[in-house]
Amino acid sequence: MAESAHTDVLIVGAGAAGSACAEALAEAGFGGSVVLAGRDVDPPYDRPMCSKDYLRGEVTREQTYLDVPVDLDLRIRTSVMKLDPAARTAKLSEGGALTFGQAVLATGANVRRLRVDGAELEGIHYLRTLGTADAIRADAEDAERVVLVGGSYIACEVAASLTKQGKRCTMVMPEDGPLSLGFGPTAAAFFGGVLRDHGVEWVSGDGLGRFEGEGRVSRVVTESGRALDADLVVMGTGVNPDVMLARSAGLELGETGGVACSATLETSADGVWAAGDACEYDSVVHRRRLRIEHWEVARAQGAAVAGYLQGDREPYAEVPYFWSDLADWCTLEYVGPASEWDAEVVRGSVASGEFTIFYLTSRRVAGALTVGRSDDLDRARELLRSGAPVEPDEL
Numbered sequence: 099m100a101e102s103a104h105t106d107v108l109i110v111g112a113g114a115a116g117s118a119c120a121e122a123l124a125e126a127g128f129g130g131s132v133v134l135a136g137r138d139v140d141p142p143y144d145r146p147m148c149s150k151d152y153l154r155g156e157v158t159r160e161q162t163y164l165d166v167p168v169d170l171d172l173r174i175r176t177s178v179m180k181l182d183p184a185a186r187t188a189k190l191s192e193g194g195a196l197t198f199g200q201a202v203l204a205t206g207a208n209v210r211r212l213r214v215d216g217a218e219l220e221g222i223h224y225l226r227t228l229g230t231a232d233a234i235r236a237d238a239e240d241a242e243r244v245v246l247v248g249g250s251y252i253a254c255e256v257a258a259s260l261t262k263q264g265k266r267c268t269m270v271m272p273e274d275g276p277l278s279l280g281f282g283p284t285a286a287a288f289f290g291g292v293l294r295d296h297g298v299e300w301v302s303g304d305g306l307g308r309f310e311g312e313g314r315v316s317r318v319v320t321e322s323g324r325a326l327d328a329d330l331v332v333m334g335t336g337v338n339p340d341v342m343l344a345r346s347a348g349l350e351l352g353e354t355g356g357v358a359c360s361a362t363l364e365t366s367a368d369g370v371w372a373a374g375d376a377c378e379y380d381s382v383v384h385r386r387r388l389r390i391e392h393w394e395v396a397r398a399q400g401a402a403v404a405g406y407l408q409g410d411r412e413p414y415a416e417v418p419y420f421w422s423d424l425a426d427w428c429t430l431e432y433v434g435p436a437s438e439w440d441a442e443v444v445r446g447s448v449a450s451g452e453f454t455i456f457y458l459t460s461r462r463v464a465g466a467l468t469v470g471r472s473d474d475l476d477r478a479r480e481l482l483r484s485g486a487p488v489e490p491d492e493l
Contacts, residue, residue, distance in 0.1 A: 104197045105133040105171065107407055108188055110178045110343065111204035112136025114145060114393050115374030117164055118400030119202055119407075124167035128408060130199070134166070135176040135190065140228055142166055146393050148231040149255040150423055154262060155235065159228060181347040183367035200369045202403050203344055203357060207337035207375035207391060212247075216309030222331045225252055234332060241329035242266055245318045247306050249273040251422050253334030254289065257298045258425035260332075267298045268326055270318060272305035280435065281467050285455055288448050288469070292427050301326075337391060339376035352378030356389040361413035362406050363399060371406055373399035382413045383483055390435065392420050417479045433478050434465025443490045446471050454478075461487040 107123065109116045112134050120134050136142070143162040151157045166172055173192070180189040181201065188196045209224040211217070221241075223234045234256070238244070244260050246253040249271030257267040273279050275286030276293060290300060304324060309331065310317040318326045344357045350366035352358040356378030363371050363379050372379075374396035378389035398416045420432040428451065439457035446453035452470035456463055456478065462485055466478030481488055 103194065104131075104199075106130030106199045107132045108178075108196065108198035108201045109134045109204060110181070110188075110202065111206055111374070112138060112142045112172070112174065113204060113206045113374065114396035115206070115377075115400035115403075116202065116204035117142035117166065118397040119204065119373060119404045120167055120170050121165075122401040122404030123407065124170070126404060126408060128404070131171065132167075133171045133173065133196065133198075135173045135178055137175065137177045137191075138227060139175055141172060141174055143228060145227075148225055148228060149252055150259060150425075152228065153225075153231050153235055153256065153259045154425075162228065178343060181343055181370075183347055183349070183365075183370050186369075200407050201371070202400075202407070203349075203365065203370065203372040203376065204374045204396070204400060205340040205343055205376050206396075207339050209333070210336045210338050212306060212333065212335055214306060214308050216311065216315065219309050219311045220314040221311070221329065222309060222315050222333065224333045224335075225256060226337075234330070237330045238263060238265060243327050244268070244330045244332065245270060245326050245328040246332050246334055247271075247318070248334030248336070249276045249278060249286075249300075249302070250334045250336065251277070253332070254293065254424055255422060256332050256334065257293065258296070258423075258427060261297050262425045265330075269293070269298065269300035270304060270306060270320055270326065271300065271302055272321075273302060275302050276300060277430075278302075281432075281455070282439075282442060282457070284442060284444065284448060285467055288451075288453075289424070289428075289430075292424060292451075296425070296427055337375065339378075339389065339391075341376055344372070344376070352387060352389065354378055354387075354389045358387075362411060363403055363414055364406065371403045373403045379414065382415050383417055385485070386437075388418075390418050392418070394419050394421065415483070417482050419475075428469055430467060430469050431472055431475060432465065432467045433475050433482065434467075436465030439464050441490070443493050445474060445493060456493050458488070458490075461489070463488060463493075 177191040278286035350358040359379040381388040436457040454468040454474040463481035
């Protein structure tokens, strides 16, 4: 690459946010040059499939790939090693320097690795990419007993996928129940019941103590001393925002460790935006600073940044939307997120598996979770945006 190479827009990170930004620029007829640089070995792909369809072998690797604009300068296996916002220069891992007019940081997040005894044993996996999904699927071929650590989306989704493959799965979590941290006890009881009804066992209120085995993991021991045999372990212990490039570039970081951004997702450096897992922005909807780790949110933010690159200056006002599948057993949808709540209002029937839980803080809707009642989310979005007080019987 020539030292004088230039691009009008440099997008760092080819995941959900970065690819959505490139797609939106193309759809809007952006006439400038765009470089999309990603360190992954694959072109942009549908990451949620890693714990679902792709992990179960129901789609090929190529079928996970997203459509990218034909005139996009896509550079996979390429990291941006250094960014100078003032000089508008970037140093790439492939060598040389690239100058840019505007930049987007869509660097995502890295898995949070737990440092416990036995963590170096073979057979312990962190799911984040197609490559790590390949490794889990290969190990699962000869595994009978699988332990999932954590009560998160990843742990629940992988447990469901591997159970459908005939594996005996047990989840271990410090939380009160599956997905309880984000959705509370009522929802946790429902999702925990769905998992158990389909053969997934789970142990709550008990964190990971250590791993045991000779070269390869054979046992998971909880903090309370409970021992669980394991041929394979999948860690669903969360992620940390990847802000190494932002920090070295001198950008302001936020309270949750993300890149501090304005209500238009612009960082502390003019002409540099952020989107996705590492973006911590001033939310006009929530009236507080917010950072969200979810595919749909990253896609929405990436598309919004494409507008800002072309002169849009309206604050980002998308109500964050989430979804998750537990195999084909149930699908949850959620708008929010509610950081806390003092009341839950249930509509429909949890027992029947068709319900919505509205989460209220001081009589205002802070979030809504639904299974089988998607239309309720439109009302929740309206109330989240308005911040208007509401009585339970009005929902």
